[in-house]
Amino acid sequence: MWRKEESKTQAVPEISTKAVNSTITPPAPAAPLHEKPTPPFAARTEARISQGIKIRGEITGSDDLFVDGEVEGKLALDSASVTIGPNGRVKADVVAREVIVRGCVEGKVNAHERVQVWGTGQVHGEIQTLTLVIEEGAVLRGKVEAGKPAEKGGNAFAAAPAVAEETSSSANVPAIPAVN
Amino acid sequence: MSFLHKLGLVGVRTFSRTAPANRHPLHGNGVHGAGPGITPVNSPRSAERQEITRTSRGLKEFLWNLDGLGRGALLDLGPVWQTTLSFFIERGFRVTAEDLFCAWKDFCREEEKHLQMASGGALDTTEDRTPEGRAARFLEGNLCYPAASFDAVLMWDLLDYLEPSLARRIVSVVSGAVRPGGVVFAMFHSRKPECFHRYRVADSMTLQMLPAAEIVPVQHVYQNREIQDLFGQYRSMKSLVSRDQLREVLFIK
Numbered sequence: 525m526w527r528k529e530e531s532k533t534q535a536v537p538e539i540s541t542k543a544v545n546s547t548i549t550p551p552a553p554a555a556p557l558h559e560k561p562t563p564p565f566a567a568r569t570e571a572r573i574s575q576g577i578k579i580r581g582e583i584t585g586s587d588d589l590f591v592d593g594e595v596e597g598k599l600a601l602d603s604a605s606v607t608i609g610p611n612g613r614v615k616a617d618v619v620a621r622e623v624i625v626r627g628c629v630e631g632k633v634n635a636h637e638r639v640q641v642w643g644t645g646q647v648h649g650e651i652q653t654l655t656l657v658i659e660e661g662a663v664l665r666g667k668v669e670a671g672k673p674a675e676k677g678g679n680a681f682a683a684a685p686a687v688a689e690e691t692s693s694s695a696n697v698p699a700i701p702a703v704n
Numbered sequence: 705m706s707f708l709h710k711l712g713l714v715g716v717r718t719f720s721r722t723a724p725a726n727r728h729p730l731h732g733n734g735v736h737g738a739g740p741g742i743t744p745v746n747s748p749r750s751a752e753r754q755e756i757t758r759t760s761r762g763l764k765e766f767l768w769n770l771d772g773l774g775r776g777a778l779l780d781l782g783p784v785w786q787t788t789l790s791f792f793i794e795r796g797f798r799v800t801a802e803d804l805f806c807a808w809k810d811f812c813r814e815e816e817k818h819l820q821m822a823s824g825g826a827l828d829t830t831e832d833r834t835p836e837g838r839a840a841r842f843l844e845g846n847l848c849y850p851a852a853s854f855d856a857v858l859m860w861d862l863l864d865y866l867e868p869s870l871a872r873r874i875v876s877v878v879s880g881a882v883r884p885g886g887v888v889f890a891m892f893h894s895r896k897p898e899c900f901h902r903y904r905v906a907d908s909m910t911l912q913m914l915p916a917a918e919i920v921p922v923q924h925v926y927q928n929r930e931i932q933d934l935f936g937q938y939r940s941m942k943s944l945v946s947r948d949q950l951r952e953v954l955f956i957k
Binding site for chain 2 (some may be wrong): 536616655656657658664665667668670671673
């Protein structure tokens with residue numbers, strides 16, 4: 525009796541996971557043997573610099589990094605995500621795939637994909653990224669560059685419409701909601 | 705009197721957070737009090753601040769000039785706003801934002817420190833302390849962009865708040881950074897504004913004006929002729945005056 529109940533409760537999540545997988549994701553094609561499958565985001569390992577730890581120098585690597593301590597120097601994690609925790613103090617240039625700022629950063633932030641600055645975040649320095657997300661209350665002091673690089677060399681206004689009325693269609697574009 | 709006092713950066717009037725929208729002098733002139741309070745970036749959270757929406761024909765014309773551009777580059781000389789960034793990024797622009805108000809205030813603070821040290825004999829006093837010298841020093845570290853690197857510039861009402869000598873230099877530097885055919889959107893107050901605002905784009909013909917603590921006091925109210933002289937090297941100028949005495953001007957290089 526007792527053993528039967530225990531086995532039932534253990535089995536539930538296993539079954540539901542299978543069901544979710546079968547309905548949402550199509551069966552993945554078999555990966556070639558020479559290709560190393562990329563782990564899902566949740567499975568990525570994350571290095572951690574906890575509160576109270578101070579590091580001076582250059583940090584490089586390919587794993588995600590969470591900084592809740594103090595770092596001075598350089599953070600170069602090209603393919604990884606760097607999170608500056610609420611207690612984190614970074615006085616360094618940061619290069620990463622994604623940078624999430626909840627603490628304080630002093631230096632250049634260069635993220636290939638995205639920079640998120642939370643309401644508690646402060647960036648004193650330049651930000652260069654594709655997508656920038658800023659929450660209310662965030663402090664940004666310095667130059668910000670966001671978006672895809674502009675096309676160079678072309679006549680920028682060659683394709684401008686000749687009739688003013690045509691632009692009124694752009695007024696139908698819905699307003700982008702403010703970040704709360 | 706300190707250097708900051710001379711520039712009016714000390715003891716400036718700050719915006720009363722509790723001022724209701726209907727007491728605003730611009731209310732009822734194409735300007736509407738709106739929605740819940742929104743706190744700008746670089747300021748503490750406050751639910752009491754209220755933004756005012758403003759139908760902007762200048763913005764509409766500005767966007768019309770950029771229509772069909774494809775991937776362009778925009779320089780925003782105001783603070784970084786998520787709405788403005790998203791608006792232009794979603795339309796394929798690369799946005800560069802540089803808050804010149806804050807940069808100028810920081811610069812003036814540094815100048816004040818230098819002056820204090822110089823008066824103590826710790827520093828060389830031969831540095832040019834005239835407005836022209838200050839403007840030159842300020843631009844050594846700000847607005848450093850390659851020539852013809854932007855298709856559009858949002859200048860907002862920046863020039864009203866800067867020393868005329870600095871305003872002239874900034875227009876010159878910005879002109880160098882704008883490509884031929886590029887557009888500059890600027891605003892000028894026809895009379896001294898009663899409240900300091902920061903601006904952001906809500907949609908293609910609406911601006912949100914956010915009352916903020918005054919960073920720099922108004923330095924000069926430009927007349928039409930002065931504006932034309934300031935932007936003399938531009939191919940065309942279109943001025944749109946609204947009933948709230950805020951003049952929106954488009955310059956095409």
